[in-house]
Amino acid sequence: MTCNTASAVRVVIADDQRMVREGLSVVLGAQAGIEVVGEAANGAEAVATAAALEPDVVLMDIRMPEMDGLAATRRVCADVPATKVLVLTTYDLDEYVYQALQAGASGFLLKDASATALADAVRIIAAGDALLAPSVTRRLLGEFARLPRDSPRVPTSPELTPRENEVLVLLARGLSNAEIAAELFIGEQTAKTHVGRIFDKLALRDRTQAVIYAYERGIVAPGDR
Numbered sequence: 001m002t003c004n005t006a007s008a009v010r011v012v013i014a015d016d017q018r019m020v021r022e023g024l025s026v027v028l029g030a031q032a033g034i035e036v037v038g039e040a041a042n043g044a045e046a047v048a049t050a051a052a053l054e055p056d057v058v059l060m061d062i063r064m065p066e067m068d069g070l071a072a073t074r075r076v077c078a079d080v081p082a083t084k085v086l087v088l089t090t091y092d093l094d095e096y097v098y099q100a101l102q103a104g105a106s107g108f109l110l111k112d113a114s115a116t117a118l119a120d121a122v123r124i125i126a127a128g129d130a131l132l133a134p135s136v137t138r139r140l141l142g143e144f145a146r147l148p149r150d151s152p153r154v155p156t157s158p159e160l161t162p163r164e165n166e167v168l169v170l171l172a173r174g175l176s177n178a179e180i181a182a183e184l185f186i187g188e189q190t191a192k193t194h195v196g197r198i199f200d201k202l203a204l205r206d207r208t209q210a211v212i213y214a215y216e217r218g219i220v221a222p223g224d225r
Contacts, residue, residue, distance in 0.1 A: 008035035009126040012053060014046035014072065015061040015088065020111075024059060024118070031119040043067030047075045050083050056126040058085050060105070062096050070099050077104030077205070084125045084206070106206050107131030130208035157219060159201045165219075167194040171207055172214035 011028055013036060015021045025036045038053050040046040044067040050058050058076055062069035073085045084106040089097070097108065107130045109121045124131045156165040163184075170180045181191040195207070204210050214220045 008033055009057060009122055010035050010037045010053070010055040011122055012036075012038040012040060012046065012049050012055045012058045014040040014043070014049075014058055014064065014069070016041050016064040017061075020061075027115045027118060028122065031115070031122075034119060034122055043069055043072030043075075046072045047079065050076045050080045054080055055083055057122050058083055059088055059109075059122075060085050061088050062100065070096060070103050073100055073105050074103040081205075084128075086121060086125045086131070101208055101212055104205060104209075106208055128206060130206045130211075157202065157213075157217065160198060164194055164198050164201070167191065168198055168210060168214055169220055171195065171198070171210045172220040174211075 011034060013021050013024050013028075015024070018041070021039045021041070025039065028034050028036050037055055038049045040049045042064045046058060046060060046064075046069075047067065060069045060073055060076075064072070067075075069087065073087065076083055076085055085104060087100050087105045087108045088111050089108050090111050100108070106125045107121065109118065109131065113121070121131050156162070157168060160168060166184060167180055170183055175183065177191045177195060178188050180186075180195075181188040184191070195210075198204065198210060199206070202210070202213055204213060
């Protein structure tokens with residue numbers, strides 16, 4: 001583990017393979033501004049460690065004994081709301097993507113990501129943004145396309161202003177604040193303010209949950225532009 005610094009992003013690594021935990025700890029420990037403060041070998045340990053240490057980010061494997069990463073993600077997000085969960089996934093875990101996002105995960109990172117990508121992902125999640133690898137995003141949209149529709153599509157969310165609904169649609173398309181600003185011909189800070197208000201009004205943790213909200217309610221659908 002790295003030495004403590006006041007401004008460091010504090011991380012807990014949860015994975016049932018010791019070699020993976022140690023490797024991730026070494027990689028992250030070598031990055032400026034990131035501190036690995038704890039490790040967990042299963043989901044139950046991840047929940048307990050997150051509650052005790054209140055890290056900024058938990059790197060969460062999905063397939064773990066005693067309590068899997070899905071259940072652990074749900075517990076961490078409920079019990080330690082300030083802590084963000086970044087799920088570590090592999091190509092054979094496609095069926096878990098949607099479930100983990102519903103559980104409150106802020107994003108996904110493939111286990112074969114580079115050290116730079118891993119560090120960037122941790123910083124992005126800690127800053128309150130969401131992160132989905134492009135390949136994971138495609139699978140997620142495919143999952144949405146297969147979901148049954150019990151109600152017709154709705155054009156807007158009644159809790160939001162017309163402008164906020166426009167921003168929500170662009171959020172669901174994966175646009176950044178800068179891209180939203182360019183699309184709507186507004187300042188980037190104004191776009192950021194709209195995004196924050198959407199989160200507050202809809203009680204959403206981050207951009208990933210905004211995407212889920214928009215797709216589940218039929219405000220947008222796979223293939224929309």
